[in-house]
Amino acid sequence: MKYKDYYEVLGVSRDASAEDIKKSYRKLAHKYHPDVSKDPGGEEKFKDIAEAYATLKDVEKRAAYDQLGKHQPGENFQPPPEWGAHFGAGQSGFDEADLADLFAGLAGRGRGAQGQRMSMPGEDYEVSARISLSDAFHGTQVDLNLSVPEYDEHGRLHRVARKFAARIPKGATDGQRLRLRGKGGRGFNGGPDGDLYLHIALLPHSLFRPDGHDLYLDLPLAPWEAALGATLEVPTLSGSVHLKVPAGTLAGKRLRLAKRGLPHPHGEPGDLFAIVQIVVPQDLSERERKLYEELAAGSKFDPRSHFKNGGGSA
Amino acid sequence: MNTDHDDDVWMNDQACVTLEELAALSGLSASALRELVEYGALIPVNPQEVRWTFSGHCVVAVQRAGRLCNDFDLDPSALALTFSLLERIQVLEDRLRGMRAQTPRCFD
Numbered sequence: 001m002k003y004k005d006y007y008e009v010l011g012v013s014r015d016a017s018a019e020d021i022k023k024s025y026r027k028l029a030h031k032y033h034p035d036v037s038k039d040p041g042g043e044e045k046f047k048d049i050a051e052a053y054a055t056l057k058d059v060e061k062r063a064a065y066d067q068l069g070k071h072q073p074g075e076n077f078q079p080p081p082e083w084g085a086h087f088g089a090g091q092s093g094f095d096e097a098d099l100a101d102l103f104a105g106l107a108g109r110g111r112g113a114q115g116q117r118m119s120m121p122g123e124d125y126e127v128s129a130r131i132s133l134s135d136a137f138h139g140t141q142v143d144l145n146l147s148v149p150e151y152d153e154h155g156r157l158h159r160v161a162r163k164f165a166a167r168i169p170k171g172a173t174d175g176q177r178l179r180l181r182g183k184g185g186r187g188f189n190g191g192p193d194g195d196l197y198l199h200i201a202l203l204p205h206s207l208f209r210p211d212g213h214d215l216y217l218d219l220p221l222a223p224w225e226a227a228l229g230a231t232l233e234v235p236t237l238s239g240s241v242h243l244k245v246p247a248g249t250l251a252g253k254r255l256r257l258a259k260r261g262l263p264h265p266h267g268e269p270g271d272l273f274a275i276v277q278i279v280v281p282q283d284l285s286e287r288e289r290k291l292y293e294e295l296a297a298g299s300k301f302d303p304r305s306h307f308k309n310g311g312g313s314a
Numbered sequence: 315m316n317t318d319h320d321d322d323v324w325m326n327d328q329a330c331v332t333l334e335e336l337a338a339l340s341g342l343s344a345s346a347l348r349e350l351v352e353y354g355a356l357i358p359v360n361p362q363e364v365r366w367t368f369s370g371h372c373v374v375a376v377q378r379a380g381r382l383c384n385d386f387d388l389d390p391s392a393l394a395l396t397f398s399l400l401e402r403i404q405v406l407e408d409r410l411r412g413m414r415a416q417t418p419r420c421f422d
Contacts, residue, residue: 022387029386035378050385124339169322174411177325177374197325211415218418254416265324277418 001078003071004099006052014066018057025053051100061103098159101149122185122194123149129198131168133205133215137237137262139170142198151188166198171263173212174202207235213262213270219255220279221245236260236272243274251278329370330359336368340380346390347376353394355401375400 007014010024028049032042039045055061064083071077129142144164152158166180177199184194202210209216219234229247233240236257243255253276261270281288323329337344350356351366356376358366379397382388388396 026386033382033385035382046385167322169324179323179325179329179370181323209415211412214415216415252418273416275416275418 001076001099001102003068003073003075003077004048004052005070005073006056006065008073009048009052010056014070018059021053021056025049025057054100055103065103098149101159104149118189119191120151120188121191122151122187124194124197125184126197126199128201129166129168130201130203131172132203133208133210133262134237135168136172136200136202136210137170139168141165141167148185150185164196166196168198168200169265171213171265171269172200172202173262174200174210176200208237208272210262213264215261215270215272217272217274218277219243219245219274220277221249223278223280226250226276226278234274237262245276249276251276323370325370325373330367331370331373333366333368336373336376339373340376341384342376342380342393346393349390350376350394350397355394355397372401375404 007016010016010021010028012021012024016024029046031037032039032046032049034043034046037046055065067083067086068077068079125146125148127144127146129144131140131142142165144166146162146164147159148162150158150160150162164183166178166183168178172178177197180196180198182193183196187193207217215237217234219232221230225232225245226249227247229249230245232243232245234243234257238260241257241260243257245255249255255274255276257272257274259269260272263269284292331339333344333347336342336347340347347356351358351361356368356372358368360367375397378400379393382396382400383390383393
């Protein structure tokens with residue numbers, strides 16, 4: 001078992017008072033908690049801080065931890081003889097144990113054999129699954145490799161490597177969560193199995209931007225296409241389709257392709273919106289330049305006529 | 315280990331959870347959740363009925379509020395405020411995501 005110096009993690013001395021431990025924890029929690037911290041490495045740091053605090057804030061767990069003695073952080077060590085029996089952690093199997101799981105499983109003194117007969121629910125697992133937009137559209141299977149805490153035959157938590165093959169139905173949206181009941185950690189002694197939560201994150205797509213079940217696509221048009229109208233081939237996640245652009249289409253206009261978005265598990269699919277952008281050629285041939293100059297000279301179109309009114313309140 | 319799919323549930327508006335399930339999912343007590351309802355921070359799908367159910371959509375915010383309460387040793391009275399602020403953040407983040415999706419890339 002690898003040693004972790006919980007006092008060092010919290011930045012307190014080994015004889016720190018409960019109040020000092022609490023104060024130090026709160027300060028560090030504000031600094032690194034993933035829900036409030038901007039530190040990209042905050043989540044990992046907070047895990048260590050929370051682990052240390054969970055043990056040191058509990059009088060009995062702190063006593064049990066102190067009895068382990070002081071070692072170098074990361075050092076492999078064994079608890080003193082009789083430590084496990086005294087604190088209800090079992091007699092053996094410490095080599096593969098994780099310090100955090102060991103203390104999480106402690107229920108205090110005197111638990112002994114009675115504690116081992118208690119039924120306990122299995123742990124819930126939460127894992128992120130990053131999938132492509134195409135996977136979200138068609139549905140997909142993801143293979144997950146997790147290191148999860150599970151109860152051994154003595155009711156003690158151990159880290160175990162588990163492989164999952166989870167099916168994500170079609171129509172997943174960014175940030176959605178899928179609850180797979182009973183697919184989490186195994187319950188102990190008749191306790192119910194925990195759940196597996198898949199937190200879906202969609203990978204960026206080169207063309208489409210999702211908003212819920214709707215998709216957005218930039219649709220560049222040449223000036224003459226916008227002015228005269230056109231029929232264009234437009235990509236969708238289920239293949240190309242033809243889109244009719246009306247004459248006089250303005251930049252920013254959203255052209256709706258109904259039901260070409262992401263499938264919806266309980267209703268109609270979302271839509272695909274093509275957002276018009278009018279783009280001009282960067283390099284003009286001599287003929288193109290002459291044609292543009294002729295148009296400029298012959299047109300009465302003034303895109304800035306509203307400037308002449310002097311502005312003011314909208 | 316493969317998973318079968320009959321029990322897979324999207325945690326969205328279509329899913330419903332009972333008060334007891336929400337308590338189990340969030341780590342908050344049933345009485346803390348009832349307080350959230352009394353404060354108006356958490357709204358059941360069926361407020362007139364005796365046995366409340368809640369939209370699956372609220373599970374994430376309730377879990378997050380419960381985690382913050384636990385991690386920061388917050389006073390239970392701060393829970394309703396925490397939850398309301400988290401819901402507001404979620405609405406704003408969803409709107410921002412929507413606006414980003416609808417903004418053409420050349421204007422990023």
